[in-house]
Amino acid sequence: MAYSHTIKKLIEFSETDMAGIVHFSNFFRYMEMAEHSFLRSLGLSVHYNEAGQCNGWARVHAECDYWSPLHFEEEVEIQLFVREIRHKTINYFYVFQKLDTEGATIVATGTIIAVSVVINRQDNSIRGQEVPTNFKDVINICPSEYYQKYLKKR
Amino acid sequence: MAYSHTIKKLIEFSETDMAGIVHFSNFFRYMEMAEHSFLRSLGLSVHYNEAGQCNGWARVHAECDYWSPLHFEEEVEIQLFVREIRHKTINYFYVFQKLDTEGATIVATGTIIAVSVVINRQDNSIRGQEVPTNFKDVINICPSEYYQKYLKKR
Amino acid sequence: MAYSHTIKKLIEFSETDMAGIVHFSNFFRYMEMAEHSFLRSLGLSVHYNEAGQCNGWARVHAECDYWSPLHFEEEVEIQLFVREIRHKTINYFYVFQKLDTEGATIVATGTIIAVSVVINRQDNSIRGQEVPTNFKDVINICPSEYYQKYLKKR
Amino acid sequence: MAYSHTIKKLIEFSETDMAGIVHFSNFFRYMEMAEHSFLRSLGLSVHYNEAGQCNGWARVHAECDYWSPLHFEEEVEIQLFVREIRHKTINYFYVFQKLDTEGATIVATGTIIAVSVVINRQDNSIRGQEVPTNFKDVINICPSEYYQKYLKKR
Numbered sequence A, B, C, D: 001m002a003y004s005h006t007i008k009k010l011i012e013f014s015e016t017d018m019a020g021i022v023h024f025s026n027f028f029r030y031m032e033m034a035e036h037s038f039l040r041s042l043g044l045s046v047h048y049n050e051a052g053q054c055n056g057w058a059r060v061h062a063e064c065d066y067w068s069p070l071h072f073e074e075e076v077e078i079q080l081f082v083r084e085i086r087h088k089t090i091n092y093f094y095v096f097q098k099l100d101t102e103g104a105t106i107v108a109t110g111t112i113i114a115v116s117v118v119i120n121r122q123d124n125s126i127r128g129q130e131v132p133t134n135f136k137d138v139i140n141i142c143p144s145e146y147y148q149k150y151l152k153k154r
Helices: A025-043 B026-041 C026-041 D026-041
Strands: A006-009 A047-050 A055-067 A075-087 A089-100 A104-121 A125-128 B004-009 B045-050 B053-066 B075-085 B087-098 B103-120 B125-130 C004-010 C049-050 C053-066 C075-085 C090-099 C103-120 C125-128 D004-010 D047-050 D053-066 D076-085 D087-099 D103-120 D125-128
Touching: A006 A025, A025 A075, A025 A089, A025 A104, A075 A104, A075 B026, A089 D053, A125 D103, B004 B026, B026 B053, B026 B087, B026 B103, B045 B087, B075 B103, C004 C026, C026 C053, C026 C090, C026 C103, C049 C103, C053 C090, C075 C103, D004 D026, D026 D076, D026 D087
Parallel strands: none
Antiparallel strands: A006 A075, A047 A055, A055 A104, A055 B053, A075 A089, A089 A104, A104 A125, B004 B075, B045 B053, B053 B103, B075 B087, B087 B103, B103 B125, C004 C075, C049 C053, C053 C103, C053 D053, C075 C090, C090 C103, C103 C125, D004 D076, D047 D053, D053 D103, D076 D087, D087 D103, D103 D125
């Protein structure tokens, strides 16, 4: 059973904008990278064929708070915590930190709520379904003491 | 004085993902497109040189709720409403709708909180500053009755 | 019968990079936008279901020469010319120009060779097929005198 | 002195499109990732302040030939070879290969010609300059026998 996961990401030039920092929309791609890496570490995937149908995880909510800018060639550590599992959804909380010789700087914190879905390949419509058993069997809820210190508010 | 703005956007192929729908991170780029179009309509820009320094609007918070998927070659209407203006920040609320012969479908709703900043071009660090006068002179707060019907919650 | 097409594109903030100009990879997305707009203008799409299968146009070659940088909030005109139609492929030539009060500046020129394909939805493998009749019926080869002045070389 | 470099890249979900494969424009971002990783391995960067000015490497030409599609969660190896060094430019040749138990599959081959530039931070204009000495001191031209087998043509 797993409830947290960490990846590292080096910032690429194409991810910066003319303000000289990472474009804010990329943080959502990074959160998703951590989620997919988490699933892979459990032998699962965010997109899979099973029982003759195409299944995936759509997003019902995403948010991010930005605390400090990220720059080209900086390395960021992204931690994922499973905050909640409901009938059809999983709620992931994320912490972005820059690690350097002076310690850790919190760059951003975020949330993604993913819903288990069946994808109709004819018209690309989607409908929600219960979190599959093979996901529930290996994903657990993270004790809140592991991430509550990062829940700072403006 | 302006407090709302509307743009239309046709979904491009490169904005879809293998699930056959628009990748969720693109909604944040679309919200930003509406914000920049709003500023341009007022003779302003999100990025400008003034008083010998480089100024912009960084993001401190961004969020999106997804209600219905968007597909390739669909057209979406994005409405922006100015929800709040504080000392250094502007809070924008967004509504995405698909318009077709059967009426309007709400696709997504979202929020971006932008902070007025000075960008240091030597090290690309940023620091907050008061909302400049020329922005405050033309941007107003939107009466909530114009958008509160879209504030639905899961 | 059509053999050329023109679109306009306003440069978005998220398309710039820390050098302050449009990231070079975006020119390929812009070329594709012009191609898809061309097909739509003919009642066609780059991605369609027909005869019980999923069909599309994959890329076998893409290239771009960059002559002058593009900046945020500049508008670029993109012209598409059909240079060649073969058994399975269409070769498109593109010209990017900035239009302002001083005249036109060539920003970039490029090529995409697209191949007609059938997509296997089980494993997302693709295989080439003959250019479909409904495409051949409405797409023609452009006389070279319309674009040869843009074929400058370094 | 170095003239070649190799990186590995895992394909992310956000890099796929509705055809179920990596969007072709991403190959240009991957080539650039390999170039920047090459420069970093030599203690250099694609974007640097020196002698009181902002310097970088713009692109004058980019091209890619696509031989086989890439899919989500596949790993690709990207090799860079320095094909030519001129007064102001470096010509890089790239080979993308999928490595699996059955051997290597060539996915794509490509070229980027990068020009050494000075960036004017006032108006984001750029002008070419000679390849700086500290780049010429450590980058060499790759013997063609190392990459000529990959120069297949359609």
